[in-house]
Amino acid sequence: MIRPRVDEGLVEELLRKTGKRTLNDALRALLGQGSGDKIQSGDWKALKEMLFSSPSLQVVGNVGSGKTYTVQELIRNDSEHTYIVFDAHDEYDFLPRVDSVSGDFSESTRIVLPPQPAAAKGIFPLYVNQILARRWPEKYVFVVEEALRYPEVVGLLAESRKFARILTVSQRRIVEFVPVIYITR
16 A cells, blocks of 8 residues: 655644644635635524625534534524424424425424434425425525435525525535535534
8 A cells, every 4th residue: 555645734724723623623614715704613693794794695504513503593583584394303392293295384393204214315306396386575584404404405505595585504515606604622
């Protein structure tokens, strides 16, 4: 096995610039980040400001960075808007549960998707069709947790400006044409 030669000075600079401790973490951070703003975990006010300055937004961060926590804080504290969450891990249990997005909502709510990725992938396109079937009130925000699981999210983000505001939550950016905000600890 041939081992590549590594410039230690370059590695140190990369670690310093990314604030990471290992080369693997620094490379992951660089690969996962394009242009976008960064906010601290839990800063729901900054997230709200970004969300309502564009038709849709991607929330991105490493595992354990506080993506879900920050979105939960936004929902808990924002009484002006109605959030409909596609909950992949039953993490939004403070919200009432519904099974369809075909009606109007008087309060924020969640749709619990099956925990098995294959089952969730089978049912999610039906919800996308329900979202794209009408123009939703400006106060509604559809939140898609584990957005990387669902190929339909790309089309949903592309069409969102016509139908609804979309907030995706994932470990990396999904599309280039929707703004991204990075959650950091």
